[in-house]
Every structure is written in structure tokens, then in C-alpha cells.
Amino acid sequence: MSYFRLQANIISKKNQSAVASASYRSGEELYSERDEEMKSFRKREVAPVSFILKPDHAPEWTLNREKLWNEVEKVEKAWNAQLAREVLIALPIELTADQQHKLVQRFVQNEFVDAGMVADVSIHRDKAHNPHAHILLTVRPFNEDGSWGNKKVRQYEYDQDGEILRNDTGEKVFQTVSSTNWNERETLVQWRLDYAEAINQTFKEHGIKKTVSALSFEEQGLDRIPEVRLERNEYQYVKRMEKKGLEAKTFYHQLNQEIRKTNAEIKQLNQKISFLTEKQKSVDVQSILHRHSVEVTQHLDTDYQKSMRFMEGRLKGNVTFQAVHKQLEGLYRWEERTLEPKQVKTDVMHAILNATHSAYQNRNVATVKDQGFPVKGFLTVFTERLETFEKLAEAAEKEKQTNKTVTAHLERSFRVQSLIVHNAFNELYPDIEDRYGYNDRTADFKAELLEAMKNGEWHRVPPSHEMNHRLQLHELKKVCSQAEKVSDSIRIQSLVRNKLGNEKEKLLKVGKDLDALYETSVKLNTAQKLVERYQEKAMHFDKQLNDLAREKFPHAKERLLRKTEALPLEMKADLLKHFAKEAAFQKEPSFKVCLHAALKEQEKRHASFVNYRNQQSGSFYQRLTIDQQQTGHFPSGQASTELLDNLVRQAAHPNSYEKDPGELSKLNRKGRNTRMRRHLGLEIEL
Template identity: 40%
Template sequence: MGYFYFSSQILNRMNHSAVAAAAYRSGEPLYSERDGLTKHFGKRKVVPESFILTPKNAPEWVMNRERLWNEVEKIEKQKNAQLAREIRLALPNALNNDDQKELILQFCKENFSNKGMVADIAIHRDKENNPHAHVMLTVRPFNENGSWGNKRQKVNKEVNGVMKKVSIHLTNWNEKETLIKWRENYAERINEKLNERGIEDQVSHESYKNQGLDRLPGIRLDRTAFQYENRVKEQAIRNNVPYEPVTYYGKINEEIKQINSELNKINELKKQQVVSLSEFKNEKSLTEQIDAIRNSRKLNDTERKALSVVAQRAKSYVDYLVAKQVKDEIENGNWNKKINSDKLKIISEKNLLNKAYKVYQDDPKQVLKYGFSPSKFMDQMKEKVSQIKALEQKNMEDVTKLNMFLTKADQVLAIQSELTQKEFSVLYQSSNTYSADEMYHAVQYFKETNKILREDEVPDYAVSKYKEHEINTPSLAEQTRNISKSIFILDRAIRRQMKERLTALKEQNSDLVYEASRRIEQFRLQKDRHEKDLAGNVQLLRMNLQNKYYDSLDLITDVEVLLRLQDHQDKGMSSGSVERDLHEIHQEFTKEMNDKPMDNSFTPNQQVEHQYSQSVASGLFQALEQAQRANENKKHEKDPTEKKQRRRYRGQELDH
């Protein structure tokens, strides 16, 4: 089987100059209007053969290479715009130069210029055994009058059950199927030309696997690595020593050669004898067995659509970890938060309307403080109810859509968990039970290193990989402080909205009154939810602290005071006495507050922090006083001498 090479890449404006690319490939100096420089890469020992093929609607100036690519750079103005597509093709060594030229021109005309592209072709023969061609193609079609056409067009299209405006390509030049067809066509043209010349050799555009060949493909080295390996090989020949690869991929290619040699021997033996299924399985490499798991997994239409949705959302290839991340993002991401926020706004507005309606039944004039007019109350109420129903409908649609995505994410995660488990079973015949995360990371380790972890290393390795991507979860104290601050901020927000409502009432601005009332209701709902969360956290804090102090914490109600005691304990500074520790904390905090006086340069956030700190200082002072009183009372209760003195003072006799 002959050598076949066909690769494609996009040259974009961000990283490439179309003029410079054309100058290098053609060997001509070309002036670039984009930066005012002439692109010239020096003289070559073997001058490239270059040609330009044009479609029927193209203007005459496209035959001028310099103007062609400058015009391309003028029309493709976006920062990341595609300037050109480059196709690189190997030319068969078995053909002479004229045949090679005829082959490439015929192929480019049929597949590129006849389809509407300008094809700028350069044949390179710098290396005698490596003749190849570079073909730069325009990516924008021409109109019938010779002007540039559009690459994309916006159309109405159904996306996940919703009609949206989407941008579609007006040609099929970017599609994967088109690239595959070009590869197939080039292989066919090569084989036809070889047949014409009576050469028995053939090429194929398909992989060894698709050709049914039991061989591993080699890895194409980049130019630097290839030249370096050649120098090492020539030096080994001169020194009469065995050649050993030095680059990473050079070593891998050498291993692939050895494996292919072994496979050839096995294939020869297979021709002579029939092997059992188990023996054949053992002969296959672990990598092949793992690849076969995914390749052989057939998806039904529902699974295929689910996988497509998750892949589009992730914008990457989907495996177990990606599927898990997408599901987590749907469950806990900004989309779900917005839905819950909208739901809270709806509930707060419904509560407000219920309060206004009850007030209207008792005293119609009182509805003014909710932004309603007593004389138009029922009409205004109907309008508000109608608006809320529309919001509820929209919110329900969003919830339905989110749940649909979540269902698809669950399906894909189940598929990927199943595949991961099967891949893991190829590497480990284990009776131990591992989590899906542990199995995934063990399989990934093999795919990346071609090595297998010991079974006892699997859990620890998974933990280490998890920590690499772990988002630091706030501690109980951090969570509690954040909730406490949120409640403090919501209290301030409620007071501010009450002032705004009062001002709006004086100005008789009913819209502002209504909006302020709605926000008050919303902030109160948020505060109630935070207070429920806070109660559970405070209970855990008290239990933890009570084990460390011999005096009682029952009198301390301020959350921040409990948190300060917890911080004191975490730093190893706890004395075991609540009063003593509170005294130290109060002194430290007072010094800290004095070092940061309030001034006019504070931002709004800094002002809130300062006010919160003042409330903390007040809470610390009250807690310290309470602890001192409690300890004083406890001391008197336990002192028999003072008890007798008090009895004597009341005129009672002492006990004998």
C-alpha cells in the first residue's frame, strides 16, 4: 500500500497573514497592504511550481496572487475571521513531475475551483523523496457579478423545541463530510493515475482500522523533530552504531514499528491456524480493547440527541467527567439561580397583592401604601394578576426547559458511567468496588501514560485529580458568617426601601410605591430563608463550642460573637473560659476598629463592611457583659460564706 497524506487547516486573521502564507508557499515576494511590508522568505534551491485556478464568477484580478490575498484580507475584517483554507497533499513518488502536476491540477479543478473557490497551488520538491503540494483556498464565494458573496446567512430554525435566528453557512466547504469526500476523491485520482501508468501500487484515504488492516499508524513528526531524527540517524550510520530515536514521538514511532512487525508475524501465523476468540482477544492491545468499547456502543435516537445537546453545551468531546460537569452546571449554575430568583420575585409580588387585597377589604384607603388607588383598585389588581400569570408561565417554561436539559445530562452521564466501567474492567479484573470517579481517573491515567496504576493507588490518585479541579468549599464558620452578613445587608435594604416608599408616598408616585413594596416583600422572603439556614449552622456551632468551655454559652445570641469564639478556638488560643476569651477578642477587635477609622473615601461595599463591624463590636460588648454577670451570679450561688453573710444581714442566725 502506497503512502497517502492529505491534511487541512484554517488560516485565521488572528494568527496568520494570507499574503505572507501565499508568499512562502509560492516563493514570490508579495506586498501586504495590511502592515505595509513585503513578504519574502528568500530564494529556494528548487523553485516551487505555482498555479491559480479560478471559478467561473471570479473577477480577472484573482489571477494576480498579490492582489488576490490582499483583497481577501480587506473583506475578512473580523478579528478571528477565516482568511483561507490550506490543503497539504503528498504527491506519489512513483509518478514523474508532469504526472504529479497533472494529478494535482485535475483534482483541484474538480473539487475546488469548479465548486466556487479560488485555488492557489504551489508544488514543492525541495526534498527529492517528499514531493508535496500546498493549496490555499478562498473561503468566501463570489456573486454572479464577480463581487464577494456572503459566507453565512441568518435563518429561522428550531433549536431544542424553540424557534430561533441562527447563522448557517451558505456553502458546504466547512463540513466534515466534505473534507472526507475530498480525501476520498484525491485517493481515487492517485489510483487512476497509477493505473494509467501501469503501476500496481495503490493508496487509501481510510485508516488502517477501516481498511481492516491489523496495523498501528505512525505519528507524523513536525519539521524540527524530523530533521533532528535524520541527523541522529546519519550520525549513527557514520559511527556504525545502532540508531536509537531521541525525540518523544520518534521513540513512539520506533515502538509502533516493532509492534507492527509483531502483528505481521501474528498475521502470518493466523493464516496457518485458526485461533480461539479468547486467544484473539488477548492478542489485541489494551488500547484497542478500550477503543472498541466506545466504537461498539450503539446509541438510540434519544441517546444521540442527548449526547448532542450535552456536547453543544460543553463545546467539547464528552466523556464521564465532562458529562458530570455539565449536569452540575445545569443543577447549580447561573441558569438555575436566575429561575429561582424569578420565582422568588413572583412569590413576593403575589404576597404583596394578597396583603393589598386584605387591606382593601378592611379599609380601602390603606391600599395607597402598596401603590394602588382606592377608586381603581380592582382594575389595577386585575392588571397585576395578569402580569404575574405571564411571569409564572415564562418561569414554568424555563423550569421545563431546564428539567429537559437535566434529563438529557442524566442520560449522558449514565452512558458515560457505563462506558467508563467497561473500560475499567479491561484494565482491572477486580472484585473491589470503586466509584465512577475513581474508575474514570484510573482509565484516563492509562490513556495519557499508557501505564496502569496499581489497584491500591486508584483511590488516592482519584483524590489528587479531584483536588486539582476542586472549588474550595467554605467552612461552617465561613458559611455562617456569609449568611449573617447577608441578613445584615437585607435588613439595611428593607429599611432603605421603606424610606423610598415613604418618599414615594409623599410624592404620590404610585409606581415607585408599588416597586418599593414589592422589594420589601422580596427582601423579607430572602431574609426568612437565610435565617432558617442560619439557625441550623448556629446549632452546630454551639455544640462544637460547648465541648470546649466550662461556662455556659446559652446567654450569647449574637452569631458573630459565636464565630469569633470559633476563630479563637481554631487558632489554638481558647482558654476554656467564655468570659476570658470574649475579653481578649473584644480588645483585639476594638484595636482593629481603631486602626481602620471610617472616612469619606470608603466605597459603598466598604461602608457596609464598616457598619457590619460596628454591629459586631456592639454584640461583643453585650456578650462580654452578659458573660460577666452570669459568672458573678454563679460565683455567689456557690459561695457559702456570702450566703451566711446575707442571712445575717437579714437578721437571721448563723448555722452552728
């Protein structure tokens, strides 16, 4: 898409050379008589297209570039004289090279040459996305006889009788004024307006349905903030940093980044406003939900009907998606934080009691003492702890059975409410992608939007054309959030295990408080078992993140994606989180940029890990394997430096690899049991 640009600046004798300027822009070697040297610059990849246009009364020698600008430097005597004016214009990329050439030639002839200037034009096409033209203009007019004219003339003042006024000393009163209007601000404004009109006229001639404007965003009535144009050196620095996958930290680049984000937000807001004006406020979302609710519930089997009645009693009112979802999320949190640790604890107590009893029978005194049991009076202490275990195990089993029943009712109710939400939403938005049609990772987002519509809060509802993008971001953030939570659980339990291991070592050295030693041993082994359970759950999210990475970076090399799958879970989550953050502004970042963001987070973990490891002096920590030591900061393992360097290097060179669409279907596979569905994201199954 073209952008409008016309800017003018003066080439001054004070610190510039008109001959050198012409040489650089035209790509032609020119001899400067003033400097007594040949002006020559590096050859461009694409040779400039250069030509000179002159007024009819200008002498023929002005068509000779070298002579023209040497004569200019001779006639301008003052040390700080204006030698030339340069006008830089951007050329529309929608036009062919020949069409661009004709546009420039016509514009230069009409605006500058017909006004009396000689124009030295050089069209540059080094960068395909940025064709532009440099126009060097003479600032001194020519007389009708072909001689140089004056830049300024005297303008005498006259009295009422038409006589020239004189001052007290008898001198004529006059003012010095420019002989042309070429230096006036109004003239520059008119050039800009005329160039925009010339482009639009050319577009019209060639059937291009686009327009440009020379007016500012404010003058055009646009809700946009203009970006700051970067100087050449800063622009090149930013590009070099982007190639390395790094973000430039210069002030104006950072300012432009903020301006882009703000403009994206303004654009989204305007789209919402447009959507609200077009959307029929008469849409009765409540009726649509009620209709789909009736259609779904009237086909429920006995178990589902029973679960719906259970939820009506539990909620003491109308069963809605939001209410069921809140209950189910709360139940899952309670299971993870309370019920599951209790069950693991009873398993650990049972294992310790079995191992200790076996050691006692085999006269293995060291093992008996390590678990906090006395050798003398062993059976008494063992019997007491066995009775305690049996009571805890019985209570845990009751809670487990009760929870199993409640969970079954909640999950059935959730599936029913999810189906109602999906059906209603799909009716309102029939053009959303199939993969979001019945994906329960987006059900809560859909329910929020339906609730907003029902309450008339249309400012919370994205426009239709933006819906797929918003569903994509919601799903991505949700999976990343789940992956982060399980990583945090592994990390926390690992640190707890290490702390308990140190405590047990101290108790063993003293060897007196056997009850404390036994309780610490139970807690220590429970923490380790919980780490292993969370690691099993992490494998499910790891698979989902692999599939999402393939989807978000469709042009990455296949071997690069395979290596990415070897990254730790939390690093892949950081990578996709950065993608979601940037994509929220409708600008999807490259794989390399996302990889660098994930690397920064990994480096922070490494620094924290090194600091923690240096503080550990106990033998318990030293006996742990390298992988076990790392889980406190790298829950899913630490990627090798070699692998990361390789990924960064390869990410800079994407290809057009296309993957089999069938691979993405793995995202929608349903688990076959309650626990698996819970971790992978529930899917509708009635």
C-alpha cells in the first residue's frame, strides 16, 4: 500500500556541494570546479533513472548535469548561499516503473519547470518497497535571454502622487523581496496538494481504486497518531536489530512502537463503533439461548437429566454456563490443592509403613531409624501409626467417592451448558472457523460475549471480522496459562521437597524426635510424588503447545519445529505468550522474535537457579540427580545452549513449508476418561 511523501530541503554552500549532491543522486561521476576533484559514489544495486528538464528560455547547457551545477556554484558568491532545493517524493508502488516515470515527469514539468526552474530528476528503485525520486531544483531564475536572473529585487515605495519616497538623507526608500515565491511556505503546501492530486489522477487513469492525501491525519479527520520518521542511521540500526531477532531500544523507535499499538487500539475501537451502528440491537440473545437450551435438554438421557436436577438443587436457581463453569473450576482447584495431596499422602504412608515393617523383620536397623521408628518398642509405635493411616485412608476414600459423584454431575452439566453456548454463538456467528465451533477452550469466552449481548453491553463485543482472531488469542492464552500453572506446581513442590530433605537431614543427625522425623519423611515423599504427578500432567499440555506452535508459525522449517518440540514446557509457553501479546495488536510476530522473548525468560530462570544452587550445602540436595535439582527453576528441564543457538540461527531463515492440515486435528481430540478430559480441555460428548 502506498504512503504519501513530499518533503523539501535546501542545499547550502555553507556545508554542501551542489555537484556532489547531483553526483550522488544520479550515480554519475561529476567534476567539481570549486573543489577541484571528481565526485563519485558507490554504484547502486539498481542504477538510477536520471533526466533533466528545463524551461524554454533556459540555455541548452543546463541539460549538461556537470556544467549546470558548476555554473550554479559559480554564480552563488556568498559563502552561505542557497545552491539548490531538493524535493523528495515517494512513488506509488501500485504503478509500474513506466507509469511512475510519466507521473514524475508530468508533475515536475507542471510544478517546477513551467514556473522557471531547471529540474535534475533521479528515480531510485534500490528497494522494491520504497521507490522514490530526488528532484534537484535551481533556486535562481533565468532571464528571457538565458542569463541568470536575480534571486531578490528592490521594491520601491511610492507617495500619493506616484513619486518614489525618499528618506531624510535623500535616499530612495525600498524593500528587498524575493523575485519568486519558491521559498514561501504556501508554495510548499501547494506542491504537496498538487502531488497528491497528480497521484490520484494517475490512479484513476489506470483503474486503481485508491487515493492518497497530503493532509495530516487530523486535517483528514482520521483518528490516528502519525509516527515519527527515523533518521537514516537510526532506521538502519533498527533493521539490523530486527534481523537478529532483537528489539531496538532507541527513543524514537520505542515511541513509534507505542504509537502503533495506540493506533491499533483506536482502529479496534472504531471498528467496534462501526459494528455497533450496523449490528441490529433487536437481536434477542435471551430467546436464542432459551431456544437452544430447550433443544438440547429435551434430548438428554437419564444420567444427564439427573445431573441437571442435581445442579438445580446445588445452585438453588437457574443453571447457567457461568455458574456451572465456576463450580467446576472450584472443584478442580480443591481436588488439586486438597484431595489429591491427601490421597498421595495416604499412598506414601502406606508405602513407608510397608517398607519399615519389612526392614524391621529383616533386622535392617538403619532403614527403621531413617523413617522415624524406634527399634525398641517398634510394634507399639508401628501399630499407632498404622491406625492413624487407616483412619486417614478411610476419610480420603470417602472424600474421593463423594467427589467422584459431584464431579460426574458437574462435568455432565458443563457439557450440556457448553453445547447450548456453542449452538447459540454459532447461530450468531456462522462464519467462525470450524475448529472453534465446539472447542471448549473457547466456551467461556463465548459465554462472556453472549452475556454482554444479552445485557446490551455491545462495546464488549468484537466485530464479526475480528471474531476468529479473538477466539484464537483466547485459546492460546488459556493453554499457556494452564501450562504455566502446572509448571508452577512442579516448581513449588520441588522446592518444598528440597526444604524437607534438609530438615530430615538435621533430624537424623540429632536422632531424638522420632515423631517429627516420621512426619517429615511422609511430607518429603509426598512432595516428590506430587512432582511426578504434575510432570505427568505437564506432558498433556506439552503436546497441546507443540500443536499450537505448528499452527502459529506455518512457514517455519519442519526440522526447526521438531527441534522446538524438544524445548521445555515453560519455554514454549513463554514463546506462545509473546505471540499472543503481539498478535493482540493485529501484528503477528516472527518465530525468531518470539524465541528471543522466551530465551530472556529462560535466562532469568537460569540466573535464579544458579543463585539457589550456590546456597545449597546439604548432602540431600547433592544426592539429587541433575534433573531433580533443576525442577525448582526449570520444571520441564533446561534446554541445551547448543539447541537454543541452533534454533535462533535457523529461525532467521523461514521457508514456505506447508504442513498437512490433518496434523492440526490433534488439537480437537477428546480424552476418553474424566481426568484426561479435565487436563486436555473438555469436549462436547452427549
